[in-house]
Amino acid sequence: MPVLWLILIVLALAVAGYVAGRARAISGAGDDRRALHSLPSYYGWNVAMKVMVPAFLVLIVWLIAQPFIVNTKATSLLPESAIPEGSTLGLVMSDVRRVADGLDLSVAQGLLSAGDAATLTVGGSDIRAMLGSAGVAVGTEITPEVLAAAQSYRSTNATGDLLRSIVVIGLGLIGGALALAQTNPDFRARNAVERGIRAILVGAASLAILTTIGIVLSLVFNTIEFFRIYPASEFFGSFTWSPSFGGGSQLGIWPLLWGTLYISLIALLVSVPIGLFAAVYLSEYAGPKFRAVAKPALELLAGIPTIVYGLFALLTVGPLLLSVFGRDGLGWMQAGTAVMTAGLVMGIMLIPFVSSLSDDIINAVPQSLRDGSYGLGATKSETIKQVILPAALPGIVGAILLAASRAIGETMIVVMGAGAAARLSLNPFDAMTTVTAKIVSQLTGDADFASPEALVAFALGMTLFVMTLGLNVFALFIVRKYREQYD
Incomplete structure (x- = not known):
């Protein structure tokens, strides 16, 4: 059945x-x-x-x-x-x-x-x-x-x-x-039902913890199995990524890690200033009518599927950059798929993550702080810079962290906008790839989980997990440090 x-x-x-x-x-x-x-x-x-x-x-x-x-x-x-x-x-x-x-x-x-x-x-x-x-x-x-x-x-x-x-x-x-x-x-039916509902709620709350534990254990065990058949010194010490299911693979993580960080950095350089400035304007300067239209319109960007952003990068942004920086322009760009293409489009995708969360956080700053600043003779811009933003900094850091995690984990925009070349280069107009894109490529098809070429996907996933965990720890440190000053 x-x-x-x-x-x-x-x-x-x-x-x-x-x-x-x-x-x-x-x-x-x-x-x-x-x-x-x-x-x-x-x-x-x-x-x-x-x-x-x-x-x-x-x-x-x-x-x-x-x-x-x-x-x-x-x-x-x-x-x-x-x-x-x-x-x-x-x-x-x-x-x-x-x-x-x-x-x-x-x-x-x-x-x-x-x-x-x-x-x-x-x-x-x-x-x-x-x-x-x-x-x-x-x-x-x-x-x-x-x-x-x-x-x-x-x-x-x-x-x-x-x-x-x-x-x-x-x-x-x-x-x-x-x-x-x-x-x-x-x-006592009511007591029995309430005990049952409490048990269901506890189970639902525990599901997230159990799922996290399961994910971590899956990554750990498969990563250990990978390092049994492929030396960790070559994984972390090699600067070449060249998998071959016929044998003789070179599985150095650094080209993939560099592409991930490079694309994420460009995306954050685009999304954080624009998103933060938009949040400040909407919360402190915009009138109610404009805010009622602009904020939902901005948040619509978060509802667009990433495959649409990938097509936008492939068909619009890439050719546009190529016309300016390609052979007919400055000669820096060889093809439409490049780090800059993926970074710009990913930054556009991340704007609502930063702006919407930052806007809510700025609005949560007590009005008494604003009134006290104005009472001391500060202008609106001085109040925003010296009072509101420092008070909202813990939440803003959380919003930026969310955007960074989203950028690190993005796949479709990278596949369609950045290419598939695993290389170490400082040129933002070169084609590169990321860890997530290679995880997908290594596990596509009938993967043999006894080979290092398939198990390397778990080692890559474990590396991303450790990176995001480090970001969370750093953000928690910043949040706790500044929260003590403005509570």
Whole structure:
């Protein structure tokens, strides 16, 4: 049964449980609601929650655990001899999943039932034809071992889906039945519902922490695995980025790190002054009518998808810069894709992050500080420079940090506006690339996670994580230092 149907069935059972629980409570009190300990709706929600919560918890755990179990069982059926020379277990398992999804395995098993080489060759050809007609492409030969693994993969998945449906629906029915059995006028339904809601809120609050821990552990373990097969001295000591899945890769991080920092610096040089000046004008100088129009219009920039900014960089900003700084102009720029192209467009994208947050922070500065400054004879510009901005500095630093993190993590604008060249250069009109763009390129396609060329993506991600953590620590230091002065 599809997961969506299963969710809808559980929700339908919860709705039915709500109605039944509410009706049972009212009828148990002789239609006198004053005899109930809690409002009738609490009795209904008690039943609905005891239908949904256990069922959905088991469904989430099942969806996480089933792929691991199915893959482990299918992998155990693939001996070393089933992995062709030059291939890997990960690539063979990718073909196993494709075969399981796109082929009538009972027919295919009949094609490979005979064991002689001639039949195997003809059968393999027939199976490839069947896969081609189903729109499925495989990268290795379809051997009996691959076919057996595909059969195990499909049958185990089907069995798991069936058991999942039975267990989840059964838990929902059992939970609803138990909740209905305890429904009576003296049952403290409100207390039970509030305890359940508190538990749900605690779980939701813990989800962010658990997700962060999971991300960090995933990065740490895969980074450790990468450094087991590729020396850390070459990763941090080499100035050449030249991956090759055939071997002989040079995976030095410095060209990527330099491109990331260079593009982010240009983006911040564009966005921070413009965004901060816009925030000061909107909060201190603009009238209510102009502010009501300008602020929403400025914030519209934050809602534009990054792929649109990438197209803007590729089709508009790049050719415009090339016409000025290219061969027909100053001769500094060789192509439209360059650090300057990506940096300018990324800076435009970051303006609303800086301006909107800074505007809210400046407006939060107490009016008494302004009045005191004016009372001492300061002008508006002096008040802004010497009173308002220092008081709002912690929040402004946070806004700039958010913009910097957004710039470091941007991908599409870099791919379309800066090019893909990993190089160390001071020329802002050269094509470069960033860490995030290379993470995407290294993990695109059937990546073999036993090779350093794929695992390097986790080392790059860990480097970005450490960088952003350092930015957060520095920003926290600045915020605490100045907050003590202006609290």
